[in-house]
Amino acid sequence: MEYYLDHAATTKPCPAAIEALQRCLTTHYGNPSSLHRLGVEAQREVEQARSWIAAALGCTPQEITFTSGATESNHLAITGAVQTYGKRKKKLVVSAVEHASVRNTMQHLQNSGYQVVTVTPDKNGCYHAADFLAEVDENTCLLSMMLVNNETGYCLPVQSVFRAAKRRFPELITHCDAVQGFLKIPFQVHTLQADLLSVSGHKIHGVKGIGALYQKNGVHLHPTFYGGSQERGLRPGTESVPLIAAFGAAVQTYGGTIRERYQLVAEKKAYLLEQLQTIPNCKVHSTADASPYIISFSMQPYRSEILLHFLEKRGIFVSSGSACSKGKKSGVPVLFGATELEADSILRVSLSAETPNKALDVLVSELQAAREVLLY
Numbered sequence: 149m150e151y152y153l154d155h156a157a158t159t160k161p162c163p164a165a166i167e168a169l170q171r172c173l174t175t176h177y178g179n180p181s182s183l184h185r186l187g188v189e190a191q192r193e194v195e196q197a198r199s200w201i202a203a204a205l206g207c208t209p210q211e212i213t214f215t216s217g218a219t220e221s222n223h224l225a226i227t228g229a230v231q232t233y234g235k236r237k238k239k240l241v242v243s244a245v246e247h248a249s250v251r252n253t254m255q256h257l258q259n260s261g262y263q264v265v266t267v268t269p270d271k272n273g274c275y276h277a278a279d280f281l282a283e284v285d286e287n288t289c290l291l292s293m294m295l296v297n298n299e300t301g302y303c304l305p306v307q308s309v310f311r312a313a314k315r316r317f318p319e320l321i322t323h324c325d326a327v328q329g330f331l332k333i334p335f336q337v338h339t340l341q342a343d344l345l346s347v348s349g350h351k352i353h354g355v356k357g358i359g360a361l362y363q364k365n366g367v368h369l370h371p372t373f374y375g376g377s378q379e380r381g382l383r384p385g386t387e388s389v390p391l392i393a394a395f396g397a398a399v400q401t402y403g404g405t406i407r408e409r410y411q412l413v414a415e416k417k418a419y420l421l422e423q424l425q426t427i428p429n430c431k432v433h434s435t436a437d438a439s440p441y442i443i444s445f446s447m448q449p450y451r452s453e454i455l456l457h458f459l460e461k462r463g464i465f466v467s468s469g470s471a472c473s474k475g476k477k478s479g480v481p482v483l484f485g486a487t488e489l490e491a492d493s494i495l496r497v498s499l500s501a502e503t504p505n506k507a508l509d510v511l512v513s514e515l516q517a518a519r520e521v522l523l524y
């Protein structure tokens with residue numbers, strides 16, 4: 149048996165996504181820019197997906213640009229906005245717990261002369277709106293905050309910060325990496341007051357290599373490379389129709405059940421937390437109000453990788469942290485209040501509404517077994 153508990157890293161494509169992929173590889177394989185029937189069919193696939201994604205985000209289809217994934221969406225949002233709005237305003241404000249695609253883009257901009265202010269959580273691992281608002285001023289070009297942290301599930305106060313910041317500085321550009329919240333936590337771009345927002349296909353049962361960027365009507369971005377007029381010239385290159393159609397199909401499949409799935413997953417999280425309490429030295433790092441989809445815990449003195457491979461041999465797939473860090477130590481758990489020693493033994497379990505409770509039972513019993521078998 150295999151138990152996949154790593155949905156924050158990626159998800160299995162849903163049947164509707166695979167069907168859309170297949171259709172666009174075999175029948176609707178035209179180039180959307182072609183004027184003939186095959187081109188028109190392909191264009192229809194792209195526009196259908198765009199309107200489903202727009203509906204899920206609460207925006208118009210014209211406000212959606214397809215990219216190769218959220219890494220590119222984040223990069224395009226931040227560098228595109230800075231090139232347009234950052235000529236005089238050189239300050240960028242960002243949370244300290246962002247995904248590497250935001251963090252390293254900010255690092256690059258800092259090296260190029262921008263002032264990047266990083267806001268860290270308090271000693272209990274909590275963020276307060278006031279900490280961000282204290283940093284935003286009339287010289288701030290962009291404020292970037294993720295919706296749900298990919299390592300702990302912590303939900304940042306994006307809505308309250310963006311709203312208050314926009315009230316004081318209406319020209320401020322707000323960007324949100326919503327990858328781990330999309331179709332999991334109910335939100336709409338206008339309630340968040342996000343000008344730019346990034347999502348990814350493979351985290352929501354679509355396919356890898358496709359993402360989207362919401363760009364509020366009236367907000368202008370410089371393209372990061374140049375070519376044809378696809379995606380209004382902002383993201384040139386022949387559209388990946390199969391991946392786009394699969395993304396749209398996944399959004400259409402899951403878009404109507406966010407609250408029901410949230411409830412189901414919250415029950416699974418509660419069940420797992422109860423079971424984890426029975427394991428000595430097991431400490432849960434995700435807070436009670438975090439996204440139920442992500443649970444971070446440590447089991448000292450065992451190192452994350454040792455536990456991860458122990459579980460893998462027994463058919464259980466979890467993560468030692470962010471999948472993107474590929475075993476490299478992440479500083480994020482410590483920022484959220486874990487000690488260095490705890491951070492060394494952190495595991496991340498990430499759920500879907502379809503995760504069977506049996507998987508959680510097996511996980512807990514194998515963690516119990518690990519304590520008897522493994523050397524430190």
Ligand code: PMP
Nearest residue numbers: 217218219247298325327348472
């Ligand atoms: N942001 C967050 C919060 C993520 O979890 C990820 C994926 N690990 C990304 C961005 C990057 O997404 P993609 O894999 O589509 O480039």
